[in-house]
Amino acid sequence: MFRKSTAEERIRFYREEWNRRDVPDFIMHTLSLREFGFDLDGSGPNCRYNQFMMAEQLEDFLKNKAPYSAYASVALYEKPSKREDWLKAELVFDIDAKDLPLKPCKCSAGEVCEKCIEEARVVAAGLADTLKNDLGLRNVNFVYSGRGFHIRVFDDSVMQLGQSERSQVINYITGATVPPQMTMNLGYSRVFRERAARAFERLDESKVTEVVKSKRVVQKIFSEREKILGIIKSGRIEDISNVEGVGLETMKKLLGQIAKLNSGLTDGKVTVDTKRILRLPSSLHTGVSMKCILVRSLDSFKLEDAVPKFMREGGA
Amino acid sequence: MALIPGYRAALDPFSKEAKEIAEAAPSFDKIPRDVVDLAVTRLKWSDRERALNPSPEAVNSEVLSFYLMSQALASVSYPYSREVHFAGQSMKNTVRYRIYDLFKKGEEKFCLETIARIVKINELDVAKPRVAGVEIPQQDIFKIRDKRLQKDGVVEVDSWLLPQYLPKYAVHWTGLSPILRHGRLDMTDMYLVGGWAVLTTRDLWDIYAELIGAKTEEYIQSVYERMLETSAPPLPVLTEVGGRISSLVPKAPESRGGFSMQGGKLRPEFFPPCINLVLGGVGSGMRNFAIVMLLTSFLTYARFPPRGRLVTKISDTTDDISPLKEEVAPLIFEAADKCNPPFFRDQPQEKTNVYYHMGLGMTTEPKIGDSGRSKWYRCPNCTKVQISAPPLCRPDEFCRSIKNPLTYYFRKKSESYKNGGS
Numbered sequence: 196m197f198r199k200s201t202a203e204e205r206i207r208f209y210r211e212e213w214n215r216r217d218v219p220d221f222i223m224h225t226l227s228l229r230e231f232g233f234d235l236d237g238s239g240p241n242c243r244y245n246q247f248m249m250a251e252q253l254e255d256f257l258k259n260k261a262p263y264s265a266y267a268s269v270a271l272y273e274k275p276s277k278r279e280d281w282l283k284a285e286l287v288f289d290i291d292a293k294d295l296p297l298k299p300c301k302c303s304a305g306e307v308c309e310k311c312i313e314e315a316r317v318v319a320a321g322l323a324d325t326l327k328n329d330l331g332l333r334n335v336n337f338v339y340s341g342r343g344f345h346i347r348v349f350d351d352s353v354m355q356l357g358q359s360e361r362s363q364v365i366n367y368i369t370g371a372t373v374p375p376q377m378t379m380n381l382g383y384s385r386v387f388r389e390r391a392a393r394a395f396e397r398l399d400e401s402k403v404t405e406v407v408k409s410k411r412v413v414q415k416i417f418s419e420r421e422k423i424l425g426i427i428k429s430g431r432i433e434d435i436s437n438v439e440g441v442g443l444e445t446m447k448k449l450l451g452q453i454a455k456l457n458s459g460l461t462d463g464k465v466t467v468d469t470k471r472i473l474r475l476p477s478s479l480h481t482g483v484s485m486k487c488i489l490v491r492s493l494d495s496f497k498l499e500d501a502v503p504k505f506m507r508e509g510g511a
Numbered sequence: 512m513a514l515i516p517g518y519r520a521a522l523d524p525f526s527k528e529a530k531e532i533a534e535a536a537p538s539f540d541k542i543p544r545d546v547v548d549l550a551v552t553r554l555k556w557s558d559r560e561r562a563l564n565p566s567p568e569a570v571n572s573e574v575l576s577f578y579l580m581s582q583a584l585a586s587v588s589y590p591y592s593r594e595v596h597f598a599g600q601s602m603k604n605t606v607r608y609r610i611y612d613l614f615k616k617g618e619e620k621f622c623l624e625t626i627a628r629i630v631k632i633n634e635l636d637v638a639k640p641r642v643a644g645v646e647i648p649q650q651d652i653f654k655i656r657d658k659r660l661q662k663d664g665v666v667e668v669d670s671w672l673l674p675q676y677l678p679k680y681a682v683h684w685t686g687l688s689p690i691l692r693h694g695r696l697d698m699t700d701m702y703l704v705g706g707w708a709v710l711t712t713r714d715l716w717d718i719y720a721e722l723i724g725a726k727t728e729e730y731i732q733s734v735y736e737r738m739l740e741t742s743a744p745p746l747p748v749l750t751e752v753g754g755r756i757s758s759l760v761p762k763a764p765e766s767r768g769g770f771s772m773q774g775g776k777l778r779p780e781f782f783p784p785c786i787n788l789v790l791g792g793v794g795s796g797m798r799n800f801a802i803v804m805l806l807t808s809f810l811t812y813a814r815f816p817p818r819g820r821l822v823t824k825i826s827d828t829t830d831d832i833s834p835l836k837e838e839v840a841p842l843i844f845e846a847a848d849k850c851n852p853p854f855f856r857d858q859p860q861e862k863t864n865v866y867y868h869m870g871l872g873m874t875t876e877p878k879i880g881d882s883g884r885s886k887w888y889r890c891p892n893c894t895k896v897q898i899s900a901p902p903l904c905r906p907d908e909f910c911r912s913i914k915n916p917l918t919y920y921f922r923k924k925s926e927s928y929k930n931g932g933s
């Protein structure tokens with residue numbers, strides 16, 4: 196798994212397996228308004244400014260060129276082939292397993308494995324819950340990208356937002372700011388508690404020593420892990436006075452560090468760039484030999500669904 | 512208090528009531544002296560002075576002085592400058608005071624109607640508030656109340672004050688994007704349920720005031736862009752009022768954490784797409800417009816923005832011309848060299864032309880004393896760029912909120928700054 200596919204495999208994938216019904220509706224219905232980009236041979240996404248008026252044209256292109264990578268813009272344009280007259284853009288979040296701030300596995304930089312992809316799935320599900328419940332957004336779609344997940348919100352109430360507002364949304368849903376009031380049942384207070392508790396459970400010593408200098412205090416934090424976790428979950432950080440050897444100042448530093456790590460749950464550059472192209476669901480991620488696919492429900496997502504035929508038939 | 516028709520204009524200078532007053536008004540050079548003074552003194556008001564007599568004359572002066580203030584600032588300053596921000600804050604404080612004053616006098620319904628014109632409001636059942644089908648837990652209601660009491664520094668609450676501190680309204684967060692955008696409101700500070708921000712009466716007044724403040728700054732941007740289109744100098748009354756306002760603005764340190772809001776080193780990451788294209792060099796047909804007209808004016812005005820008085824030459828903004836030689840000129844000459852064919856190699860006389868367009872006369876070694884020897888050309892508007900060099904206009908989505916490349920720069924820089932950028 197997760198090996199590069201060959202040129203022959205790519206060709207086989209597009210000729211035999213690719214099906215236009217696998218392109219999600221939210222893209223198909225706005226096909227002619229999107230800019231398509233391709234990396235034809237693995238040298239980078241240099242083939243830009245493509246516009247397809249009909250699904251057949253896209254199909255012909257993919258079957259003929261069998262590109263290394265295929266992308267479509269998150270933006271809709273009046274003139275996509277010139278990237279001009281921007282109309283609106285999906286609100287998107289990129290949760291890349293290889294870039295998770297706290298990885299549950301030992302894979303090296305730039306690599307992914309089943310463990311970190313599973314972690315990315317759970318992160319994506321959490322962010323999406325906040326988008327729906329707190330921000331009241333509808334039409335929240337999920338895509339397995341090959342190395343992680345994309346959340347793509349196709350809701351008119353947010354498609355006109357600019358970069359600043361989009362970056363504020365990231366702060367809110369990832370829990371990237373420590374709130375002054377952490378104990379409310381609903382609202383950002385709850386979002387932060389949930390994200391912070393999750394991060395704290397995954398925290399290793401190296402991340403704590405970045406902000407807490409005393410070795411003794413760091414050890415104390417880990418030996419009292421359960422108690423501190425309980426405090427984060429309740430939001431009553433003043434209860435830290437019941438934990439001997441860890442003060443309120445340390446607790447605040449710890450929360451600050453967690454907030455900083457949380458901001459890395461999703462790649463902010465992707466979200467604020469309202470002209471970005473994202474991997475086209477239905478296409479092949481050649482680098483890992485996985486299909487980029489629309490995920491109808493994150494809960495029932497299985498990695499097998501994204502494995503192309505040529506890998507199943509003993510290609511691995 | 513009996514409200515007079517048109518009082519709404521005193522809260523929202525962009526309402527149709529206010530616009531009618533502005534349209535019926537005489538030209539600014541024929542405006543009564545007391546209104547001229549009001550355009551300045553309104554920025555010095557203490558809270559009590561913000562109250563308005565409910566007479567048609569007072570509302571008239573109020574609206575006219577607002578427009579005079581805005582246009583004056585556009586004449587002597589630039590979008591999102593400290594002066595403009597000062598005016599936006601002052602407007603916010605005035606609106607907040609007045610709306611609260613009206614509320615105290617029993618005009619809650621009128622206030623809500625006014626606010627509902629610019630943002631959709633949901634009224635909650637105070638006894639059992641529900642938002643988007645979710646009941647707000649009692650404990651949270653107390654915490655929202657206490658947070659707001661703390662913000663206002665209120666220690667003792669009587670039964671009259673208390674209701675203003677209970678969740679009573681909800682507005683959809685996307686309707687607040689003008690103030691989210693300018694960092695006037697932090698999303699993580701909101702109590703969001705199902706897309707609705709739950710607000711106390713106090714919060715609602717504040718948010719309305721912030722919205723009017725943000726609209727004031729955006730309005731001054733639009734006036735500034737219009738002024739760049741005309742070659743006529745602004746009316747003397749505008750530069751007079753602008754200068755008097757500028758002298759009121761508290762002088763903050765020039766830079767904070769190495770990042771200066773006012774002028775300061777050029778920040779190429781905030782340049783608009785057209786300027787980035789020019790910096791990469793252009794073809795022979797467009798060279799003159801791109802380098803001499805567009806890039807030269809853009810960079811000089813971006814590096815030497817007006818500082819509160821009428822500007823006709825670079826020395827009106829600075830005594831130090833070294834940034835022009837060290838930062839601005841190298842960018843222009845590099846871009847010229849990247850043109851096809853390189854611009855100054857086959858037309859060396861154009862190099863003096865660049866300084867000429869900066870208002871430094873015909874020279875290759877400019878000195879501060881040279882400024883004013885020729886006309887300092889202004890940055891052309893987007894429409895002019897589209898007509899003179901269509902390929903340079905490759906708008907991104909941010910371009911939709913501006914009409915001049917310079918505004919793009921000032922606004923983007925300001926947004927990034929307010930959102931904690933560095």
Ligand SMILES: [Zn+2]
Binds near residue numbers: 302307
């Ligand atoms: Zn891994």
